Amino acid sequence: MNDKYIYLDNASSSKMDESVLEEMKTYFFDVYAVATSDFGYSLGVEAREALESSREIIASSLGASAKEFIFTSGSAESNNMALKGVADALGDKKGKHIIISKIEDFPVLNSAKYLEKQGFEVTYLDVDEYGIVDPKDLKAKITPETILVSIQHANQEIGTIQDIEAIGKVCKEKKVLFHTDATHTFTRVPLDVKKVHVDLISVSAHTIHGPNGVGGIYIRKGTPIKKWLxxxxxxFNMRGGVENVAGAVGFAKAVELVTDEENKRLQNIRDHLIDRILAEVPQTVLNGHRSKRIPQNANITFEYVEGESITLHLDMRGFAVSTGSSCFSRTLEASHVILAATGDSERAHGSIRFTFGRFNTIEDADSVADAIGNVVENLRKISPLGMK
Incomplete structure (x- = not known):
């Protein structure tokens, strides 16, 4: 194993920045009270002020008002809240039809499946070979019964960025609510609610070197949605439970630390790895769009080898990567994302996702590129799939 363990699974969870932890410490040990109203005791008021200041910072990064941002326990809760809250608010008033893409992350997919059991109809949109939804296809699928469209800003596995501006225009024209899961684009790809028509946005701290267990949802003023927890x-009476003040403070600090310079650096590392692997390792293919992708993501299929085997062998050499999304590490199921995009189960099984973060370097990309060439060569020699 390498002396330095190189972590390249930042889409699953990223290392907390030390300055984020420093910002949070006060709200663990000194200002630890529940965030009470302005009529409460001083320690609670101080906690409330920190919560609201953090809310303002995060909302502003989306071009939103602080009153339009709700703290949650993470993007999974936010996605559940968006789909189930809107369904509860509009299902009996307007209709029971929801549209999502086939490559959404599990919180959206499973929320949609839950709603199907409650009598809702769900349309699952196809994507092209790069994982892109066609806005024209979306427009054709909207009916008078449609109450919500949920299309992610970028995919959690292959990194493809959707044209949510075009999708938003379709939804606005058809007077249908539009939700996007921005877990993997938040602060990495520009998103301004003043410029893009979107009614609900799910975000999380864990992918931008903030704390685990805290996220949020933007809800445009006037959006019909019911409290579901x-x-x-x-x-604002939209979520029950004591506020995670320390988490909110850490989330806000994490947002402030992300810069355009950092995102460009991650993109350079990403491109360097992609170029090296595609040039040096035969029988490889890039999953997702080459340019319309988040700066921190590279997803590559190594033909005639199982992704699980590559992951295990790289781990023994000191590298953390994932096969498909992080959720697949406990199963042998093929990636639903790559299957939807390509229809090729072998391509899905042989995929490896590399996701970079603040603490990765170009040397990390070179190290894993050197290692994976050897790993794949050795695995192909014993692969039952055969090498053409």
Missing amino acids: DGGFQE
Whole structure:
């Protein structure tokens, strides 16, 4: 194993920046009270002020008002809240039809499946070979019963960025609510609600070197949605439960730390790895769009080898990568994303995702490129799939 363990699975979760932790410490040990109203005791008021200041920072990064941003436990909760909250608000009033893409992440996919069991009709949109939704196809699938379209900003596995501006225009024209899961684009790809018509946006801290267990949802003012997690009257009475003040503070700090310069650096590392692997390792193919992709993602299929085997062998050499999305590490199922895009189960099984973060370098890309060439060569020699 390498002396330095190289972590290249930042889409699953990223290492917390030390300055984020420093910002949070006060709200663990000093200002630890529940964020009470302005009529509460001083420690609670101080916690409330920190919560609201953090809300303002995160909302502003989306071009939104602070009152339009709700803190949650992460993007999974945010996605559940978007689909189930809108369904509860509009299902009996307008209709019970929802549209999502076939390559959404599991919180959206499984929320949609849940709603199907409650009597809703769900249309699953096809994608092209790069994982892109056709806005014309979306427009054709919208009916008078459609209440919500949920299309991710960028895919969690192959990194393809959707044209949510065009999708938003279709939804606005058809007077249908539009939700996007921006977990993997937030602060990495520009997204301004003043410029793009979108009604709900899910975001999370864990992919941008913030704390795990905190995220949020932007809800455009006037959007019909019902509270789905009962408890107290927190978060403008949209979510029950004591606020995670330390998490919110850490989330806000993480947002402030991301820069355009960093995103360009990640893109350079990504492109360097893609170029090396495609040039040096035979029988490889890039998954997702070459240019319309988030700066931190590279997803490559190595033909005639199982992705699980590559992952295990790279781990023994000191590298952390994933096969498909992070959720597939416990199963042998093929990636639903690559299957939807290509229809090729072998391509799906042989895929490896590399996702970079703040603490990765160009040397990390070179190291894993050197290692994977050897790993794949050795695995192909014993592969039952055969090498053409």
